[in-house]
Amino acid sequence: MKFKSALSAVLFAASAPSAFALAGESSPEPTRHVMNFDDVELSALIADVSTVTGYTFIVHPDARTKRVTVSSSTPLTRDQVFDVFLSALRVHGFTAVPAGRSTYRIVPERQAVSDASVSSADSNTFTTEIFALKHSSARDVAAVIKPLIAEQGQVVANNASNTLVVVDYASNLPRLRAMLKQIDTDPSVTQTISLKNIPAREMASILTALSVQPGENAAAINFQAVSSESGNAVVLQGDEALVRRAVEVSRELDSHDRTEDSLRVIPLNNATAVDLVPVLQQMAVAMDARRAAGGELEASTTIAQHEPTNSLVISAPPETLGALERIITDLDRRRAQVLVEAIIVEMSDDTARELGLQFLVSGSNDSTVPFVSTNYSRSAPSMLALAGALSSDTPFNTGDTETNPFAEAAINSLLGLSGLSVGVGGQDGDTLFGAILTAVENDTQSRILSKPFNMTLDNGTSSLLVGQEVPVATGEVLGDSNSNPFRTVERRDVGVGLNVTPRISNDDTIRLDIIQEVSNIAQAITTGSSTDLIFNTRKIETSVIADDGEIIVLGGLVEQTESMTNEKVPVLGDIPVAGRLFRSEGKGLARTNLMVFIRPTIVRNRTDARNATTRSYRYLRAQELWDGQENSAESLDRFVNQVLGSPPPQ
Known part of the structure; x- marks a missing residue:
């Protein structure tokens, strides 16, 4: 089985031969041992310590060839032997990490950092401890204690919970605890400033803004300024240096008499004074009522407008005046504009067709020829009117159309026909006859x-x-x-x-x-x-x-x-x-x-307005060029340049 080669470790049991000298074996007290090792391999020391302590050690391959020298003239107890053993490991860059009941792993210190336990009774083993800070910034404290921990140790600052996570030898943690206890103390002081000229709320806002440096988190700054409107005072609490600086700034700012600042003339850039006065008056009434409820007996607010200069004239207490100025700043902004373009298209197509025949047969004077006629209320002229105008019996008929108004009207009606008109007519004895065929098609x-x-x-x-x-x-x-x-x-x-x-x-x-x-x-x-x-x-x-x-x-x-x-x-x-x-x-x-x-x-700024103007002007020039009026387009450019005194939009 390749267990030993795969893990690159050596397992030492209590049966290994001992190199310790025993002292006081006949004494009922705990057995003591004298350690005498002179340039021996670390594996030999591990074997003897395993025999004395009864612990099982799993050894990293890099630790087997290390050579150590340990000498003690005083007999040591079992626990003291183990502490000396851990110190010897630490000298050579190794440490023992608990791996179970009576079992330790001998590993390099850099590896032990990630395996450190939350608590350990052995002073020479890596231990993890979490420190919760109440008053100091975790980031700042981490920078202070970083040089004080072991080279392989770590310190991590958690700004969200304001805590420190420290991984170091257990023997060094008591020193860190004592140091953090002294560092994490509340250095806050409290001081009240009474103001004469500047409103308390405005002063508190100024001091709070000044206490935060660029790039700093306001929540991590130990400083707070709270306004008391009833007494027009500011309560300061925080770091002594910050409070002292805030007192100096507030006194300097409040030294200026702002009585003359209770009257303002505010010219407007975009809004209309007449439109803003009703809004400001409503807000002023509400603020005056709130001050009166708080026991303040200051003068009421007066707001008027000056239309020729589009300005507001305001007389109000300093705090009300400051609030109204902020409202005016928000309302007097440049308003966006909207260019609305409409296109109206109307297309119509009217088609009309007409086909008709009119005829007339009639006698004249005492003729017995019957009267027959057709007439339709369409575009063709009336056959009766034509026949009457051309009849020789008409009183005005002189044979000359220039002196006969009826004949002239009849001719004009025929000439005014549209489309195709074919007709025939005349007089045969006592009989008048005529016919007109009309065919018209209109497409508009x-x-x-x-x-x-x-x-x-x-x-x-x-x-x-x-x-x-x-x-x-x-x-x-x-x-x-x-x-x-x-x-x-x-x-x-x-x-x-x-x-x-x-x-x-x-x-x-x-x-x-x-x-x-x-x-x-x-x-x-x-x-x-x-x-x-x-x-x-x-x-x-x-x-x-x-x-x-x-x-x-x-x-x-x-x-x-x-x-x-x-x-x-x-x-x-x-x-x-x-x-x-x-x-x-x-x-x-x-x-x-x-x-x-x-x-x-939407036209929000000068660039948008210029683009909209250029687009409309180009459309106008394009229309002139499309109609073949190149000279007209050039004349338009010259006209704009001469009248407005600037080049036309391009």
Whole structure:
């Protein structure tokens, strides 16, 4: 079996030959031994100690060849022999680590550190002990005792629990305990400072901040400053040096009379004074009431605004004034802005087809020719009007169309026809006849693109309108004699409008309250002496949430309208094939697509504002270049440079 070679250790039992000299064998007292070893191998000493003590030793291979010299003139007890043995091991860099009942392992000291027990009665064995500190910093104490432990020992500071973990020889631990007891004492002193000018809370905050050095943990500093508002005093407790320094600083700061500081004029950079006054007044009332409840009889707080300079004028006790100044600093921050860009796209396609035949047969004067005519309310002119204008019986008919207004109107109506028109007409004796065939197809496509955009402050409201103000009659009042009517008129905005109120949240999402409207005049209707207007309006009023720079759709409309018109002569218009001569047909199709998109962009600083401006300016120049107006784009750059006195955005 290769147990011995695998472990590289030697097991010594009590039966090994002894090299000890016995003394006092006839005495009833414990047996004593005289140790005399002169340059012998360590394994021989281990064997003799095993015989005397009865312990079993497991020896590290490196310890077998070591040579030792031990000499004692005084007889030693069994325990003393074991202590001398451990000391001899320690001289050669080895130690004995308990490995069970009456069993030890002989290992190098560096290995024994990790195997050290929590407690040990042997002074020459490595032992682990934990020291809990109450007043001193574990990190600082570890640096002090590190040089005092054995070379192979260890000391670890646990800042979280403020404890020390020490691994060292058991014989050295009592010295460390005594030293730590002296080090870990409470050096705190307590002192109270009465203040005259500076509020106690403000002074306590200053002293606490000064006691912590850069990079230090405030919890590890033995210093505390507590304010007493009722007596305007600060209680200091902690290290004597820190307390002494805090007293000097507080006296120096409190030596300045702050009576004149009870009045402040604070100019605002971003906020509006009129908006801040109500908020500050509410806070001042609460602080005045709290001071009054504490028994303080100081003057109340007064807050006013100076609108021309956008400044606040505050008269208040020092503590209240300091609190109000902090509130003003927080509220008078530069507010973010939001650039809101909208795209309104409207596409329409109207298609209309019409096919119809009109004819007329009629007699003139006393002719017995019957009257027959077809007329449809379509785009073709009235056959009766044409026949009447061209008839020789018309009083105005002079044979010259330039002097016959009816003939002139008839010709103009024919010339105004759209599409294909084929007709024939004339007069044969007493008979007037005529026919017009009309075929029309209209296809109208339109594409309207609007891009309104504006910028506003966070929680501010912006309004943009590009259009006209159109007068709309809302009423009419007659005079006493029902004459000289008085008409009331209201002006209405017509065009493209965009109203936006953005609100930026902490996660950079934006809530938008939006009113977007596109309107125009469809047509005018005249009734009597008054004219009414009909408006086309497309309006969206909604609230949405969008991410920064995200394009979202607000709404839209997809509409398709089909219409069919069939005008005919009863019975005759229903005759197959031939019935086409007695009817007029029309068909219409109208499609409308309307979409509104919007994109909000947060503008927090100068760089964001510059980027937004450059993007809009580049879009304008690109439009000019796309339309082939290169000279116009260059003129725009020169105009911006001349008027604003700076190069255009690039």
